[in-house]
Amino acid sequence: MKRRIFLSLLLAAALVTTAVLAGCGKGDSEKVKIRIGEVTRSLFYAPEYVAMAKGFFEEEGLEVELTTTPGGDKTMTALLSNVIDVALVGSETSIYVHQQGSDDPIINFAQVTQTDGTFLVAREADDGFDWNALKGSVFLGQRKGGMPQMAGEFALKKKGIDPQADLELIQNVDFANIAAAFASGTGDYVQLFEPTASIFEKEGKGRVVASFGTESGHLPYTVFMAKQSFINKNEKTVQAFTNAVHKAQLWVDSNNAEAIADAVLPYFENVDLDILISSIDRYKQQGSFATDPIIDEAEWNNLLDVMTTAGELENRTEHSEIVNTSFAEKAIEALK
Known part of the structure; x- marks a missing residue:
């Protein structure tokens, strides 16, 4: 944009x-x-x-x-x-x-x-996580034009994933409501900051499977x-x-x-x-x-x-x- x-x-x-x-x-x-x-x-x-x-x-x-x-x-x-x-x-x-x-x-x-400070959180635990698992999934991302979204898409593309073609990308949820939307059932994966990511793990609502900070440099x-x-x-x-x-x-x-x-x-x-x-x-x-x-x-x-x-x-x-x-x-x- x-x-x-x-x-x-x-x-x-x-x-x-x-x-x-x-x-x-x-x-x-x-x-x-x-x-x-x-x-x-x-x-x-x-x-x-x-x-x-x-x-x-x-x-x-x-x-x-x-x-x-x-x-x-x-x-x-x-x-x-x-x-x-x-x-x-x-x-x-x-x-x-x-x-x-x-x-x-x-x-x-x-x-x-x-x-970047966000983490990829999966709804279901996956000990052998592979980025290709995102293909065909529903991904609850961050606001378009903001650094979390840009770093997230940058990392996905490095892994050979086209965010616009290989998955269903949701970007119309306000930042403050992203965690609640995922908790209520929206998306298979979500991009979250801490401490929300750790809270979701503790409550059994999701599991951190990758770091966008590590992947985007x-x-x-x-x-x-x-x-x-x-x-x-x-x-x-x-x-x-x-x-x-x-x-x-x-x-x-x-x-x-x-x-x-x-x-x-x-x-x-x-x-x-x-x-x-x-x-x-x-x-x-x-x-x-x-x-x-x-x-x-x-x-x-x-x-x-x-x-x-x-x-x-x-x-x-x-x-x-x-x-x-x-x-x-x-x-x-x-x-x-």
């Missing part, structure tokens, strides 16, 4: 988003306040919650206000309309905006996740980004922010799933501890959490390949156009 009207839709929604998210309180005058909008609340973003729980943002003189703005369009709308200062969302959204033309581009400056999947104008006016703040993110990445990399689950538990009070642990461990084992904030060019080019394969990229937006690695590089040097 081409994104010719992506920016206009975002701007049209800005007033609504502002009304929903406005009314923020004043922060500690001794700290610089920074407003983050995350695209969803997910264990996939564990380093973000670790940075908050362990006080790494505070150590850098920052007071963070975190808001969940469900969906890439809503998150980007909030960023474009200055409701938030920094967005945690997929890099593809910055590309869609850039391709509409902008005097104030969205700049990717600190990577959080480096693989390294990508700048979820990234902290901000408007160029914000970065220009707040370089010290962006640097402090990136330093805190890298502190959290190092902590996550050096601790086990149990310790990480304990740290992020306040942000997932409705999820059982054993599910938190198994979900985080699954992400750690496949290397989903970036160990440094650099968005490298090879990962960026893989992202462009994934988007091109999905038919969602009109022109390649090169790494140098909307990626700034200087803050990440300085953070790494400062924390050696």
Whole structure:
């Protein structure tokens, strides 16, 4: 799906988003306040919650206000309309905006996740899973144009499966309702994030048989980004922010799933501890959490390949156009 009207839709929604998210309180005058909008609340973003729980943002003189703005369009709308200062969302959204033309581009400056975060869940257990089993099946996928869908289709094509011809692909279910639709009987296979995948296994509703993150390779999947104008006016703040993110990445990399689950538990009070642990461990084992904030060019080019394969990229937006690695590089040097 081409994104010719992506920016206009975002701007049209800005007033609504502002009304929903406005009314923020004043922060500690001794700290610089920074407003983050995350695209969803997910264990996939564990380093973000670790940075908050362990006080790494505070150590850098920052007071963070975190808001969940469900969906890439809503998150980007909030960023474009200055409701938030920094967005945690997929890099593809910055590309869609850039391709509409902008005097104030969205700049990717600190990577959080480096693989897709979804898993292939089968309704029936299959110890000898073969990707060819998907042929002729009903596959409950993700929203067209989003990174989960694009990475999923990229992986399927690598396995010799044409998503449009070899299976019945369902993509008209809202993200929030995909798990419920599968649980109620829709589809033979479904593409799910954690902790939902682990919850389904525990409840006997399905079984994880493959990882789209493993199959689609390294990508700048979820990234902290901000408007160029914000970065220009707040370089010290962006640097402090990136330093805190890298502190959290190092902590996550050096601790086990149990310790990480304990740290992020306040942000997932409705999820059982054993599910938190198994979900985080699954992400750690496949290397989903970036160990440094650099968005490298090879990962960026893989992202462009994934988007091109999905038919969602009109022109390649090169790494140098909307990626700034200087803050990440300085953070790494400062924390050696």
